[in-house]
Amino acid sequence: MTETPAEYDTADVLVVGSGIAGCGAALQAARAGGDVVLVTKAERPDDASTDWAQGGISTTRGDPESLKDDILEASDGTADPDAVDVLVEHADDAVDDVLLDTLGIEFDEAADGEFDYTREAAHSEDRILHVDAATGTHILRPFLNYVDDHERIELRQDTAALELITHEGRVHGIVTDESGDGHPIYAGSTVLATGGIGALYTRSTNPDDATGDGIAMAALAGADVADLEYVQFHPTAYAGEDPFLLSEALRGEGAVLRNGDGDRFMTDYHPDGDLAPRDVVARAVDAEREATGEVVLDVSTLEDDFEREYPAIARNCRDRGIEGEAIPVAPCEHFLCGGIDVDDRGRTSLDRLYAVGECARTGVHGANRLASTSLLEGLVWGLRAGADATDVGTEPEIVEAPDLRNSDPDLPDRFAAEKFVRLKRTMDESLGLERNPDEIARASAVLRRLKGEVDAYVRTRTARDLYELRNASVTALLVARAASENTESKGCHYVVADSSAEPVETESAADD
Template sequence: MGDEPGTPDAADVLVVGSGIAGCAAALSAAREGADVFLVTKAARPDEASTDRAQGGISTTRGDPRALKADILETSDGTADPDAVDVLVENADAAVEDVLLETLEIGFDSTGDGAFDYAREAAHSEERILHVDAATGTHILRPFLQYVDDHERIEVRDDTAALELLTHEGRVHGVVTDSDPEGHPVYAGTTILATGGIGSLYARSTNPEGATGDGIAMAALAGADVDDLEYVQFHPTAYAGSGEPFLLSEALRGEGALLRNGDGERFMPDYHPDAELAPRDVVARAIATEREATGEVFLDVGPIAFESEFPALAAACRDRGIEAHEIPVAPCEHFLCGGIDVDDRGRTSLERLYAAGECARTGVHGANRLASTSLLEGLVWGLRAGEHAAGLDVDAEPETVEAPTLRNSDPDLPPRFAAEKFARLQRTMDEYLGLERDLEDVARAAGVLRRLKGEVDAYVRTRTARDLYELRNASVTALLIARAARENPESAGCHYVVDDAPLAR
């Protein structure tokens, strides 16, 4: 790996991203004897979505068939059964190996020392390992420390990947923003684990900076993407003033209830499983009741909120909520689609892999089952890292000519990036939210296409992270709009108005 200023970095395996998928990929590749370089634009753990994951990580509890059935049902029958098999057949071994034996995560236990498995929406049984309602934090931070201390892994944070280095259909690494005109990192194989798309919407549970970077870079390089219309909204995000935060599904799993502005419990009218219905059903029901009655509250009175969920209780107190009713509304949460990959994380481009939320494995289909995102990132990260390390691990990475990024343009107009982002978010919120009208989606695609053109004009002559993030966001937003326009049938979280009306 390069150490001198201006010298290109090189590694056997390059990982882009530092959530659970990126850490798992780096660890797995290093275990195979590869020299690994991990770059991440995150400067702190809480800038990765994994750190914000609350509910937990699903296991099979020895019954992979039952978990598979729940995943397929939640996906509205659209998940790839073969991909789900890969997940459930590797789930418990991955959790045991990495989380329990390697990282020694202290998951919550019962009085007799057994794991305190939780149940969440659309799960048929209690099978979710958790730490309070802050599981992601308790997994990611020790994972990052372990990776950072590993002798075969070099971590460089606060470093954004800007472009993939490609030549004749093969990926040779990335260009980063380490230098003013771009800094190449060459690698035998490259694994994208860049997270989600939350910044495309005004309200999201994702951290700031979730701008679809990996999806956009891969698509611009010619990689296949799929299922991008399936944007999942979490039903119960805090709806008061300030930044939204998640009210974990585990609350409803324990018995918390949803009530509308008239104080009525309404979910039994929408689905036989009531509060434990799939996320898309609950989210649309909440939106309907908010429009009809003004508000929806999560009633935590029936559960031991303070003692069982102290972190969430503290977050509510910080916002002045002392009563047992917490205002909630749907909020963008997870992209079920992404860069199309196989069971080892391989994309359609040679030597390019993807794992985690930026990847479309086929596990989620049109709707993700709760607490499977950390599991998918862990399983596919491990598999991608292992396979990537097995390709010419002893060969020197091939260097190709890197594009010269420019800084020749005068200063951007004041607030250019902020104003364009606001325009993008308004378009996504209005036309590509919980419900979609296909004519409106087509109009949104036109707006996003023009926006992308405006941004491209500046990207060609300037190297700035916020500008590239805006470029990536506009590319990904346009891909989502195109996918939604091309799919006239409602399924899961792609809900086409008049195709399958929600009736109470």
Template sequence: MTTTTEHDTTDVLVVGSGIAGCAAALAAASEGSEVLLVTKATRPDGASTDWAQGGISTTRDDPESLEEDILEASDGTADPEAVETLVEHADDAVEDVLVETLEIPFDETDGGEFDYTREAAHSKRRILHVDAATGTHILRPFLHYVDDHERIEVRQDTAALELLTDEGRVRGILTDEETTGKPIYAGATVLATGGIGALYERSTNPDDATGDGIAMAALAGADVTDLEYVQFHPTAYAGDDPFLLSEALRGEGAVLRNANGDRFMDDYHPDADLAPRDIVARAVDAEREETGEVVLDVSPLEGEFEDEFPGIAEKCRDRGIDGDAIPVAPCEHFLCGGVDVDDRGRASLEGLYAVGECARTGVHGANRLASTSLLEGLVWGLRAGEDAASDHEPTVVEAPDLRNSDPDLPDRFAAEKFTRLRQTMDEYLGLERTPDEIARASAVLRRLKGEVDAYVRTRTARDLYELRNATVAALLIARAASENEESVGCHYVEETQPTGETADD
């Protein structure tokens, strides 16, 4: 990497430090490129990967079965070619990077074999895991490995503010390293910025998941797709400070019960508690509304809860949950759409790639199958990094100076605007929507974006740009929702449901 007092240059620039970003950086460096990885996170748990619980799917020597499960969970909307790409490269990516290079200590049986688990909508046990904190056990060694790589520089606490473009090609980014923006020029730029959880009050994402990559790409003119498909996980702790209760719990025998103590998922889907996420989430929401509460009953687990899932059990005990019934409610979890990319992670703008949750590869369609997010980030990160390494040399172009002339805003300004944004998303673009609610959301979000833009024009501050990105991403979600009148997967438009339809029709 070349550094001057005015700008930096690098062969490949990666924005984001989750599994997808780390994989892209590693692959590009392995091809001989100099790589700069920038991330606004300062700790591993600032990346969504660190929050991933369940595990990472493999084919377990049955690729056709995994393909079928992914397509079925998506309600037939996933791109078969993208699914084939994922499945074809899954086992090699896991073996080469996670098992051999990083030596991730995946759980094993007493016989020394991998202890594969099963999660909802999977037809067999095929998921590698470490307790129910797999993301943490993957990301932290990955970050250490990347940080020690001679061809990779990792720069933390650095936010991307804008994509730099010239003649239809992305040339790099402006960062917040200087008060009016510092350019980093690159031969190829890989966005790996995660999801949009910060747009909702309750989310399993880190607080800084503000849709940055999606917003920056869209503002630069890149295509974005499938943004109406916001997935809500059915089993997050229902109290304050929600945390995820992995689907591996239900895969190992835990069951959902309503306030009357009744199991209810048999009434909603033939696979009962192991039905696809969108169906389980809506069922949990309906039962909570009808009976007042839904709990995840962990008493049917074969082993003791504390022994089988010590990390989750500790979180429960920290919140005063001493028994086997854990109150749960749906919670924003994953964005199935994003920057539209091909099988190498290439976006519609030359020089731009997107991987991980900010990308729309086509694998997930309208609803993601459990434990495919880490896999998709790994596979597409490796493929994008390898391809980006063969891209053009970095070219220095004129970069705009962002204005930073007006006084700082009050400390609570961005927080108060975020509160309004989240209230809008929760009320109008949540687990279920109506056409009228989508239209109301669009109107509120347009006004909010206008207010935020007025301040961004004269102030360069990370929280303002995160707020701008969040409003742009929210508007894109509302627009996509308004353009899709069909209820499918995560996009459930109530008024389009025929009377008498059931979840398994």
């Protein structure tokens, strides 16, 4: 630690991240009378994971118990019932308040003028609001505009958080990369909403800067983390280069999976067939690709015209030269079900530090997330954290900030990129859809060496890409550690004795 810096900024509430969870926290803190600074690495909306969300946002349609049952079932019985109660009890009010009344989101409507609720895998009812299959874009962009125009919220884009400022178990803000040696922002409370970990894998539906920043910074500061072994892979991403998501709404509206022989296969794996839980479908798709050469999503069976009903997805297909109605698919990293451990208001184990959205582990998802609950969870917990962060006190305390030195020459342009290739290869090979203890142990050793190499450079340089690599290596190690400590196959964490063996121990939904 060094002396208090001569130049710094302050806020009542500081929010890190500009997806739906971060915007929700900033909005509610401002509503409660707090002066908010929202910092984000993003330079444009599609740098945030929310902008990439396709299917929609779940509601309860007046039946919270039904949604709760579906969430618990999809989680293989591992979701926290109390956390799920918080989600379903506040779901419709949050959607009505923010998305409908405040932002005026124009969700798709049916011919009768009512909302066109759709259904996705493992949902028992049509309850999902959507805009085409690009719901995240249609929510985030007006939300960012609203936040940017709010008199109590200062939005700083292209600003990365590098370290948390801590003192005696309390978080006092962050150090950003706004100057060469780091720029402190002190706050009464700090809310992390930094998204997921897609950049740790070669194929992901996340933006490239989803490097686990919030998880790593919180863990390094001593915050509790949980359920990090539960990395969800979406079963239907385009199988070629530059993957994009093929929303579960397609299967919810009648699209089907076929293997290389042209056969439907999902009923061989689960009684719900193409609408089985994500973890089951992802492993089935992977198995059929290996056995028959490919799997396609057949959209010729849709109830409505593919081009008309899903123009954004259709455009992605045509841009990649995919003609016809059979789209090659393969599993792709999609969502982290665990993260920084938080309570029902987003409070972490460190005083005045909150976490919301994908970087947080609320307990709602357990071992496997139900489709179209991520935007909802981010909104509900973002609002609750923003309100609580303002209630507990907003007076920043100026303490010593971490000394981020920038004394050595810049590293070669490709240094971080080349290290990322090594990290991604390790995660792909050992911490993907299937894991075995020996591979997890080998991955842990590789990742420890990589983290040691990166730490040596971080001590004397404050480059953003180097800190992202540091954060990614820390988070990858935490995923490996959690996977090594859990020998039971549940949901997204599927443990086999070796690459050809049956699961060590399994109670997956496929066996129910």
